[in-house]
Amino acid sequence: MKKLLLLTTLLFCGALTFAQSKKAVVCHGPLPATQQFAMLAASNKFVMAxxxxxxxxxxxxIGKAITYKTSDGKTANAFEFKAKNPTNNYLLVVHEWWGLNDWVKKESEKIYTDLGNVNVIDMDLYDGKVATTPQDAGKYMQGVTEDRAKAIINGAIAYVGAKAHITTIGWCFGGGWSLQTTLLAGKQAAGCVMYYGMPEQNLAALKALNCDVLGNFANKDQWINTKVVAKFETDMKTAGKKLYLNQYDADHGFANPSSPAYNSPATTAAYGKSIAFLKARMK
Incomplete structure (x- = not known):
């Protein structure tokens, strides 16, 4: 009888310890969206795609390279297109996983021209590094720390000033960071455009959004796939926020003409909707 009692006690304690350990793991919650996307670079399949x-x-x-101070005591690089006439309208741009390369600058100049009187700032979350191979891009993306990225973004928000009316846009790696930039902009945020980037999955964070979001996603994307997008749509509804969702029969990276995944019809449609969305939210 004593042996049976001892065995029962040991089993109960073991079960309790296991339950508590599982509870402790759950309490940590999922990784931040930006870290989830960065971890994809550990997959050779993702890199080679x-x-x-x-x-x-x-x-x-018309654009020029600039630097500005960041809260961590460093400086950040950026590329700026200044409005022809003084305005508080600003578009903060976040590059793809390749870095702040010539395509981003060229696309930003096109957006700058099509939007009209607006200041456009291409932020550089890679601190000057630009990749030309998938392997380097994966390495640079994994090397981005949450603290440094947010310091660069907050530095840009401080650079444009407290009266700035801030919209954002980004692709791939920058698509997720476009949404994070909007969250950091707080009440200054006026609109967010994200192309096939990892959505924020924290409902509390989404509830703090101060503006609408337009998402351009690719149905053939194996990572930011239709299930991820569907969850984002549900989460935005639960948070009481407006998501303008556009889904195209294309693959990840479809909007970049320098990419083999480029899809002209999808790019044209997504670009037109993005410009209209941003224009409607400029003062």
Whole structure:
């Protein structure tokens, strides 16, 4: 009888310890969306799905390289297109996983021209590094720390000033960080455009959004796939926020002409809707 009692006690204690350990794990919650996307670079399949971009050289006659201070005591690089006339309208741009390359600058100049009187700032979350191979891009993306990225973004928000009316746009890696930039902008946020980026999955964070979001996603995307997008749509509804959802019969990276995954019809449609969305939210 004593042996049976002892065995029962040991089993109960073991079960209790196991339950408590599981509870402790659950309490930590899921990884932040930006870290989830960065971890994808550990997958060779994900890395090799991003084909080496076609050569592109672009020299802007109206934009210029700038630097600004960040809260961690460092400086950040950026590329700026200043509005022709003084305005508080600002578009903060976040690059793809390749870095702040010539395609991003060229696309930003096009957006700058099509939006009209607006200031456009291409932020550099890679601190000057630009990848030309999938392997380097994966390495640079994994090397981005949450603290440094947020310091760069908050530095840009401080640079544009407290009166700035802030919209954001980004692709791939930058698609997820476009949404994070909007969250960091707080009440200054006016609109967010994200192309096939990892959505925020924390409902409390989404409830703090101060503006609408337009998402351009690819149905053939194996990672930011239709299930991920469907959950984002549900989460936004639960949070009481407006999501303008556009889904195309295309693959991840469809909007970049230098990418082998480029899809012209999807790019044209997504770009037109994105410009209309941003224009409607500019003062």
């Amino acid at each position: 991003h084909k080496k971009p076609l050569p592109l050289h672009f020299q802007s006659n």
